[in-house]
Amino acid sequence: MKITTLLASAAVALGLATSAFADGHEKTKVGFVYVGPVGDGGWTYEHNKGRLAVEEAFGDAVETVFVENVAEGPDSERVMTQMALDGADLIFTTSFGYMDPTINIAKKFPKVKFEHATGYKRAENVSTYSARFYEGRAIQGHIAGSMTKSNIIGYIGSFPIPEVIRGINSAYIHAKKVNPDVQFKIVWAYTWFDPAKEADAAKVLIEQGADVVLQHTDSTAPQAAAQEAGNVITFGQASDMGQYAPLPRVSSIIDDWAPYYIARTKAVMDGTWESVDTWDGIGAGMVGIGEISDAVPADVKAEALAMKDAIASGEYHPFTGPLKKQDGSDWLADGEVADDGTLAGMSFYVEGIEGDIPN
Amino acid sequence: MIALEKRPEPSRAFSYLTPVLAVIATFFFGGLLFAALGKDPVTSILTIFWEPLFGEFSFYYRPQLLIKGAPLVLIAIGLSLGFKAGIWNIGAEGQYIMGALFGAGAGLAFYPSENVLIFPFMVLAGAFGGWLWAMIPAFLKVKFGTNEILVSLMLVYVAEQFLASMSLGLLKNPEGFGFPGSRNLQQYASAHNAEIIAGSGMHWGVVAALIAVIFAYVLLARHRLGFAVRVTGEAPRAARFAGVNPNRLILFCLGTSGLLAGLAGLFEVSGPAGQVSIDFNVGYGFTAIIVAFLGRLHPIGIVLAGLLMALTYIGGDIAQSQLGLPAAAIQVFQGMLLFFLLALDMFTNYRLRFGRSEAA
Numbered sequence: 001m002k003i004t005t006l007l008a009s010a011a012v013a014l015g016l017a018t019s020a021f022a023d024g025h026e027k028t029k030v031g032f033v034y035v036g037p038v039g040d041g042g043w044t045y046e047h048n049k050g051r052l053a054v055e056e057a058f059g060d061a062v063e064t065v066f067v068e069n070v071a072e073g074p075d076s077e078r079v080m081t082q083m084a085l086d087g088a089d090l091i092f093t094t095s096f097g098y099m100d101p102t103i104n105i106a107k108k109f110p111k112v113k114f115e116h117a118t119g120y121k122r123a124e125n126v127s128t129y130s131a132r133f134y135e136g137r138a139i140q141g142h143i144a145g146s147m148t149k150s151n152i153i154g155y156i157g158s159f160p161i162p163e164v165i166r167g168i169n170s171a172y173i174h175a176k177k178v179n180p181d182v183q184f185k186i187v188w189a190y191t192w193f194d195p196a197k198e199a200d201a202a203k204v205l206i207e208q209g210a211d212v213v214l215q216h217t218d219s220t221a222p223q224a225a226a227q228e229a230g231n232v233i234t235f236g237q238a239s240d241m242g243q244y245a246p247l248p249r250v251s252s253i254i255d256d257w258a259p260y261y262i263a264r265t266k267a268v269m270d271g272t273w274e275s276v277d278t279w280d281g282i283g284a285g286m287v288g289i290g291e292i293s294d295a296v297p298a299d300v301k302a303e304a305l306a307m308k309d310a311i312a313s314g315e316y317h318p319f320t321g322p323l324k325k326q327d328g329s330d331w332l333a334d335g336e337v338a339d340d341g342t343l344a345g346m347s348f349y350v351e352g353i354e355g356d357i358p359n
Numbered sequence: 360m361i362a363l364e365k366r367p368e369p370s371r372a373f374s375y376l377t378p379v380l381a382v383i384a385t386f387f388f389g390g391l392l393f394a395a396l397g398k399d400p401v402t403s404i405l406t407i408f409w410e411p412l413f414g415e416f417s418f419y420y421r422p423q424l425l426i427k428g429a430p431l432v433l434i435a436i437g438l439s440l441g442f443k444a445g446i447w448n449i450g451a452e453g454q455y456i457m458g459a460l461f462g463a464g465a466g467l468a469f470y471p472s473e474n475v476l477i478f479p480f481m482v483l484a485g486a487f488g489g490w491l492w493a494m495i496p497a498f499l500k501v502k503f504g505t506n507e508i509l510v511s512l513m514l515v516y517v518a519e520q521f522l523a524s525m526s527l528g529l530l531k532n533p534e535g536f537g538f539p540g541s542r543n544l545q546q547y548a549s550a551h552n553a554e555i556i557a558g559s560g561m562h563w564g565v566v567a568a569l570i571a572v573i574f575a576y577v578l579l580a581r582h583r584l585g586f587a588v589r590v591t592g593e594a595p596r597a598a599r600f601a602g603v604n605p606n607r608l609i610l611f612c613l614g615t616s617g618l619l620a621g622l623a624g625l626f627e628v629s630g631p632a633g634q635v636s637i638d639f640n641v642g643y644g645f646t647a648i649i650v651a652f653l654g655r656l657h658p659i660g661i662v663l664a665g666l667l668m669a670l671t672y673i674g675g676d677i678a679q680s681q682l683g684l685p686a687a688a689i690q691v692f693q694g695m696l697l698f699f700l701l702a703l704d705m706f707t708n709y710r711l712r713f714g715r716s717e718a719a
Contacts, residue, residue, distance in 0.1 A: 037686060067679045069686040071641040074631035078423050079676050085416045086681065097638055100543050120536055159637065160527060162537045190523050190637070347537040358527065 028090070028269050030054060030261075031083035032066040033076060035095035040193055042218025042238035043255070044068065047094045047117075050257030057262045061269065072097030080105040084112045090268045092261065093117065096161075102126060113273050115264060118163065120344065122275055129260060132281030133163070134343070135311045136253035136289055137170035137214075138318035139304050140235050143251060143292070144212040145175030145182050146300040147233060154205025155186045156198060156215040156222060160357045162346040164216050169350045170318045171214055174307075176352060184353055185210055195221035206232055213248075223249055233295065240290040251304070252290030259285050279340065283312040319343065324351035363709045373707040374655060378664075381699035388699075389692045398682050406681055407674030407692070420673055422560025426631050428669035430455070430623040432662055433568040434647035436575045437616030439656040443579075444591040446612045450496065450511030451620040452644025453518035454489040458621025459628035460525055461488025463541060463635045466550035467530060470542065477549040481625060482563075489621015490614050492518065497613035501606045507613065519640070526637045541635040544628065552630030564626025568665075571619055576658040588612065620644060649697055671696070 032051050036044035051064050065088070067079045076098050083091050084105065090113045093102045099119035106114045106126045114126045122128055144153050153175060157164050168186065175182045185208055187201040194217070202213050202222035206229045215222045215237045223241055226232040226248035234244065236252025260278065267273040280286035289308055292301045310316035321332030326349040332338060349357065390400030411420035434451045441448050448454075462485030469477050496510035523539075525531075530541040544550045555561045579585035591598040591608055599605070623643065628635060650668055654660030675689035 031680065065680040065683070067676050067686070070676070072636065072638050073633070073641065074426055074627075075641065075672075075676075077631075078427075078673065079680070081419060082416070082677055083680060085419060096538065097540075097636060100545075100633060104545075120538075159523075159539060161539055345536040 026061075027063045028058070028061060028265065029086075029088045030062055030064045030265055030268075031080075031088040031091040032064065033070050033079055033083075033091065033093045033095075033098060034066060034068040035070060035072065035097070036193055036218075037068050038066070040218060041220060041241075042193065044094070046239055046255040047092070047257055050261040051092075053258035054261045054265050058265065058269075062265060073101065077101040077105055080114075081108070084109040088112060090115065090265060090273075113264075113268055122277060124275055127264070127274075127276050127278070129278040129280075130163075131255055131286040132279060133253055133255075133287055134166045134170040134318055135281040136287050137167040138174045138311065139289055139307055140214060140251065140253070141171035141174030141176075142178060142307055143235075143296055143300060143304050144171065144214065144233070145177065145179040146303075147250075147296065148175075148179065148182060148212050150209045150211045151179065151181045152183050152185060152209045152211065154202070154208070154210030154213045155184055156201045156205070156213065156217055157186055157188045158192050158216050159190060160188060162344060165349070165357060166343060166346045167216055168353065169346070172353050173323065173350060174318070186353075186355060188358060189217055191217065193218045195219040198222050199225045202226060203229070220244065236290050242290065245291070246293035246295045249290075249293070250296050251292045254288035254290050256285055256288045281311065282308060283314060325349070326351055326353055362712045363705075364712045366708055366710055369707050370710075377700060377703040377707060378653070378655075378660075380703050381696060384699040384703070385692065385696045389695055392688060392691060392695075393684065396684065396688060398684060403678055403682060403684065406678045407671060407689075410677050410681075411670055411673045420677075422558060423673055424666055424669045425560035425565045426562070427672055428665040429562075429565040429568045430627055430643045431647050431650045431668055432665035433564065433571055433623040433626075434616075434620045434644060435650040435654065435661045435665060436568070436571045436658060437619030438647055439651045439654070439658070439661060440575065440578075440588055441612035441616050442592075442651055443656050444588045444608055444612055445595070446609055447508045448493060448496070448511050448613055448616045449508050449648065450493070450513075450515045450644070451616060451647055452640055452642065453511070453515035454492045454617040454620035455624035455627075455644045456515075456518040456522050456640050457492040458485040458489035458624030459632075459635060459639060460521060460530075460624075461485055461491075461621070462625030463544065463550075463628045464525075464530060466544060466547070466629065467542060469549070470547060473549045475549070478552070478629070481550060481629060482622065485621050485625025486618045487621070489624065490618040492621070493613045493617020494610075497610050500613075501609055507609075511613075515644070522635070522639060523637050526635055526639075530635050532634075539637055543633045545630075545633040550629055552626050554630075562626065562630045564623065564630060567622055567626060572658045572662055579658070584611065620647075653697065653700060668693075 034044045038044055038048040051066060054062060055064050070076050070079050080091055092115045094117045096118045099116060099121055102114050102116045103121050103123060106123050110125055116126060116128050118130045119128050155168055172184050185205055187205060189197050189201050191197055198217045198219050199221040202225035205213055211232050213222055213226050213232060213234050218238050220241050223234050223244040226234045232248055233250050234248040236249050238255050240252045240254050241249050292304055317337040319338035321336040322334045323332040325331045386404055390404055393403040394400045438448055438451060462481040465484035466477055466481040495514060496507040499505040499510055500507045526539040532540060532542045552562050587603040587608060590601060591603055632639060650661060650664045654664035671693050678684045679686060
């Protein structure tokens with residue numbers, strides 16, 4: 001009997017908690033769940049910059065809260081529930097691994113809006129959003145292919161998931177276009193953020209002759225390793241990493257979540273929020289290209305900027321045929337553009353990349 | 360002059376008092392830390408310790424204590440047996456992972472057929488996985504005299520590689536669009552370790568933890584094997600004379616702790632976590648070492664310590680979001696608790712003497 005009373009009171013309290021949102025408290029409360037520390041200098045750092053931008057944009061009209069270092073799984077469910085109970089109107093969950101937890105908790109709080117980064121499961125009160133980082137990879141590939149002297153480009157992969165494979169393919173296609181002799185060496189670090197492992201991976205690639213190192217991991221360790229080795233160029237990842245400019249860092253891909261976070265918060269305030277699937281790139285400003293340093297020859301820089309403009313305007317798509325898969329089978333016919341479905345689940349290399357995708 | 364003097368007998372009073380004193384010291388110095396960060400110390404500590412237990416939403420947080428505490432207690436109980444006997448299994452994290460992999464694999468092999476026997480089979484498989492992983496250091500120690508601390512710890516990293524490989528390969532969800540991670544067992548009724556009473560936090564892992572506590576209590580208090588464990592830790596030579604076979608004890612202690620860690624992994628993967636993923640393990644196996652010592656290697660103490668650790672995690676997250684305390688400050692706070700416990704623990708075996716020290 002005790003447990004039933006407890007549950008009854010729980011149900012009442014949950015009801016109260018959810019109905020409290022309807023009567024419109026004056027401040028809109030926005031919660032952020034982070035997988036890393038806000039000072040990681042990469043992924044979480046940029047999401048937190050987005051949060052600060054929301055505070056700046058709306059001032060006293062919003063209150064933001066965040067919890068950092070939240071493990072995926074039951075811990076993240078608890079943190080989301082806690083934010084919802086504390087009256088959050090909108091919650092951003094910023095890691096792929098929060099996908100099922102976000103869906104679970106969204107079911108329990110139908111009046112709270114959720115936004116899950118990089119996932120593919122949506123619900124009436126769950127949107128998803130991600131950035132077309134592969135657009136930035138195309139520009140990196142162009143610069144890398146133009147500048148390499150050894151014709152060996154090193155690539156530090158995090159995990160062999162579609163997001164990362166898309167980036168490798170995009171960079172390779174555009175490097176190959178300007179330099180048919182180019183060769184990619186790929187090392188899998190199996191981490192998003194581990195400075196020691198990333199530095200080791202960079203050193204291995206440099207020892208194997210790579211004079212360009214691309215990274216899909218979030219720390220600046222590969223930049224430091226390249227600087228130490230000398231005559232190696234790199235690109236900032238997730239964040240600008242401008243402290244390593246003009247060399248080794250010659251440009252960067254920057255995740256800029258601020259415009260999206262501001263727009264979605266505004267939508268909640270106006271009552272116009274709807275569940276959507278957003279996949280924005282350079283055009284919408286979600287993917288930024290960090291300043292191309294003077295170490296890049298002027299003509300290459302001009303071409304790279306022209307490509308950026310063409311991608312931004314929608315005039316050019318980085319995956320435009322003719323393209324073949326690694327096994328030689330046809331993928332895209334001449335002039336054909338890859339559809340988002342194939343890109344979202346990409347699990348194959350394009351023709352010319354050596355090695356297998358581990359699984 | 361102040362000197363430390365060894366007590367002729369460990370002080371019973373102090374062994375009960377130190378956890379309480381450690382908590383008080385942590386409140387004080389933790390409060391100073393929070394004040395230095397510009398937060399009200401009383402509010403901060405109340406948020407961490409009061410809010411989850413008696414706050415407005417405690418109906419939600421109390422069950423969460425069970426969910427967070429159960430794997431810690433289950434693993435710590437197993438470890439405490441070995442620690443009492445001087446057998447150091449540091450690799451529970453790896454055994455936890457292997458239990459989850461074996462258990463989840465056993466369940467997913469039957470997908471999508473439904474049968475009530477699937478979950479019990481997964482429990483057996485999970486226990487076996489953990490036991491098997493712990494048997495490696497046990498066997499090497501018995502056969503070649505290797506150091507079980509190193510071997511069990513190193514095997515954690517091997518297990519993590521298995522976990523990554525399974526998430527990306529064999530156990531990957533075929534309907535997951537190429538993303539890593541297995542099917543979600545919460546959506547597979549026969550394999551789901553659901554709450555026994557909805558909203559209570561009571562899942563089978565909590566039940567298993569309670570059974571393990573009772574089992575360990577009876578074993579240590581009443582059984583010959585428990586006597587062997589205790590006497591080996593306190594006086595290894597005496598244990599030999601008493602006819603204790605050290606090799607069998609090693610196999611028993613490592614095997615049991617591996618088995619319980621494997622069970623913890625299985626109950627977690629099939630319940631609260633739901634799926635095998637690259638980041639499935641969140642450090643329960645290592646935190647359980649702390650829980651075992653915080654609980655004085657005593658079954659009841661471990662239950663209390665496990666709940667206390669769970670409380671600091673849950674309250675810590677609340678403090679982060681409500682008060683804007685950084686995660687690192689919460690970790691320092693947790694660290695303080697253990698530091699003061701170990702520091703004050705000295706007074707169980709030593710006492711302070713004021714005045715001139717006597718000539719030795």
